[in-house]
Amino acid sequence: xxxxxxxxxxxFAVGVFVVIAFAGLxxxxxxxxxxxxxxxxxxxxxxxxxxxxxxxxKDNCIACHSQLIRPFKAETDRYGRYSLSGEYAYDRPFLxxxxxxxxDLHRVGNYRTPEWHANHMWDPxxxxxxxxxxxxxxxxxxxxxxxxxxxxxxTVKKVFHxxxxxxIQPGKAAYEKYYKEKVLPEALKIAKAMKNKxxxxxxxxxxxxxxxxxxxxxxxxx
Amino acid sequence: MSSFVVKGLxxxxxxxxxxxVVVKQMHIDLSDPVNMITFxxxxxxxxxxxxxAAKYMGQMKTDTATxxxxxxxxxxxxxxxxxxPAGWAYSFLGTIIWAAWYWLAGYPLNAYSRIGEYNQEVKxxxxxxxxxxxxxxxxxxKEMGESIFLVQCAPCHGETGDGLSGKAQDFTHxxxxxxxxxxxxxxxxxxxxxxxxMPPGLAQGKAAEEVAEYVANGxxxxxxxxxxxxxxxxxxxxxxxxxxxxxxxxxxxxxxQHVLKNGKTGIIGTMPSxxxxxxxxxxxxxxxxLKTLKQ
Numbered sequence: 141x142x143x144x145x146x147x148x149x150x151x152f153a154v155g156v157f158v159v160i161a162f163a164g165l166x167x168x169x170x171x172x173x174x175x176x177x178x179x180x181x182x183x184x185x186x187x188x189x190x191x192x193x194x195x196x197x198k199d200n201c202i203a204c205h206s207q208l209i210r211p212f213k214a215e216t217d218r219y220g221r222y223s224l225s226g227e228y229a230y231d232r233p234f235l236x237x238x239x240x241x242x243x244d245l246h247r248v249g250n251y252r253t254p255e256w257h258a259n260h261m262w263d264p265x266x267x268x269x270x271x272x273x274x275x276x277x278x279x280x281x282x283x284x285x286x287x288x289x290x291x292x293x294x295t296v297k298k299v300f301h302x303x304x305x306x307x308i309q310p311g312k313a314a315y316e317k318y319y320k321e322k323v324l325p326e327a328l329k330i331a332k333a334m335k336n337k338x339x340x341x342x343x344x345x346x347x348x349x350x351x352x353x354x355x356x357x358x359x360x361x362x
Numbered sequence: 363m364s365s366f367v368v369k370g371l372x373x374x375x376x377x378x379x380x381x382x383v384v385v386k387q388m389h390i391d392l393s394d395p396v397n398m399i400t401f402x403x404x405x406x407x408x409x410x411x412x413x414x415a416a417k418y419m420g421q422m423k424t425d426t427a428t429x430x431x432x433x434x435x436x437x438x439x440x441x442x443x444x445x446x447p448a449g450w451a452y453s454f455l456g457t458i459i460w461a462a463w464y465w466l467a468g469y470p471l472n473a474y475s476r477i478g479e480y481n482q483e484v485k486x487x488x489x490x491x492x493x494x495x496x497x498x499x500x501x502x503x504k505e506m507g508e509s510i511f512l513v514q515c516a517p518c519h520g521e522t523g524d525g526l527s528g529k530a531q532d533f534t535h536x537x538x539x540x541x542x543x544x545x546x547x548x549x550x551x552x553x554x555x556x557x558x559x560m561p562p563g564l565a566q567g568k569a570a571e572e573v574a575e576y577v578a579n580g581x582x583x584x585x586x587x588x589x590x591x592x593x594x595x596x597x598x599x600x601x602x603x604x605x606x607x608x609x610x611x612x613x614x615x616x617x618x619q620h621v622l623k624n625g626k627t628g629i630i631g632t633m634p635s636x637x638x639x640x641x642x643x644x645x646x647x648x649x650x651x652l653k654t655l656k657q
């Protein structure tokens with residue numbers, strides 16, 4: 141029945157190509173759809189939030205916490221709206237995670253406060269008695285790497301056209317200006333809300349501890 | 363009987379014995395239907411694999427190829443013009459027809475949607491929930507409230523609702539003296555009650571102290587003179603005039619609803635809004651549970 145096809149290797153190859161190319165298109169095309177673009181109103185991470193994201197990665201929060209709420213009633217009841225792909229548009233890489241030893245964090249900014257995070261990271265059992273999460277006290281003294289986060293913002297602005305403002309520019313002078321005018325006031329706001337005197341003093345001296353950056357990032361997850 | 367069949371039977375026998383040994387060693391309870399089915403499945407797999415393998419290996423030894431050769435050959439290797447097995451051919455035809463339907467109608471018109479299923483799931487659940495708890499008993503409300511409280515509220519307010527020594531609102535009391543003084547000083551319009559904003563400075567100095575003391579003590583004893591100003595909106599008993607102003611005596615349903623909806627910033631800190639996170643019955647349940655926390 142198909143001997144005629146087997147006798148024409150070239151035609152057969154074209155046929156194989158068409159079938160595989162079609163399958164490829166089906167996979168690729170939906171990614172250009174509206175639903176896969178950044179959701180409306182999504183802003184890129186501020187430099188402080190990016191530094192917090194680095195702390196999140198460095199201290200391996202992803203090992204126990206996911207950032208992906210699936211469309212199941214049990215999950216949306218506990219964590220809020222299900223996640224949309226467009227919400228991760230500025231995550232490089234996204235931190236979905238695959239293991240929930242602790243709860244999902246994709247909307248944690250909606251229902252926790254900086255003060256709560258500060259208490260919790262210092263001593264998790266003080267707020268959640270049954271918690272098995274370790275304390276992260278070093279975050280209160282370690283200084284966050286804002287310069288690298290700034291470099292990341294400059295890079296993604298240039299390479300991926302992430303919509304940052306004109307204040308994100310290459311060069312040391314631009315960085316120092318940004319640090320003073322944007323990062324420190326944002327950090328001060330978080331530090332005040334944390335109600336931790338040592339942290340507040342550090343920020344007032346112009347240093348940003350990791351915990352402030354991390355909380356800025358967690359508060360951003362909404 | 364061919365030697366293959368004999369060897370196959372011996373191997374299958376060995377596997378069955380090994381399975382039995384494992385069952386015995388691990389004390390697996392075969393009266394449990396799931397265990398029994400698994401056990402029978404293991405035996406079936408052993409018998410079938412060796413039986414089928416033995417059959418075809420025997421056949422390979424004796425079978426010879428026959429039939430009409432196709433015209434073309436590849437480097438001297440020919441192909442018989444055998445008919446396709448009927449079952450295989452019809453299934454293949456079936457998949458072609460199915461593919462045509464799926465491309466033209468199935469995928470574009472009836473595509474599966476996870477979000478669609480989610481919406482349906484939520485709708486069905488809500489209907490069932492509302493039907494089941496149309497008139498919940500006070501006991502049910504308390505239990506429901508407790509389970510919601512432990513998941514959603516306890517991380518900040520503590521598992522006993524005591525506010526974790528001042529980190530959040532203490533539900534064993536309505537308001538502390540400091541809280542009342544702060545509201546008297548700064549006014550309040552975060553909860554958006556029908557009676558509107560409470561202006562700052564309604565009572566000052568000693569009068570404010572007296573009122574704060576009175577409210578913090580749970581409105582017991584004789585009301586101070588300045589209470590008359592408060593009673594204008596909050597009611598003589600401080601219970602909020604049937605929901606037109608916040609209840610100062612206890613956590614009631616309206617208060618819980620207003621705080622969950624609007625969130626609240628006070629001298630302790632900020633509570634985020636939990637708008638649309640709970641159904642009306644659940645909010646009622648939370649209020650019922652909070653009342654049980656009272657000292």
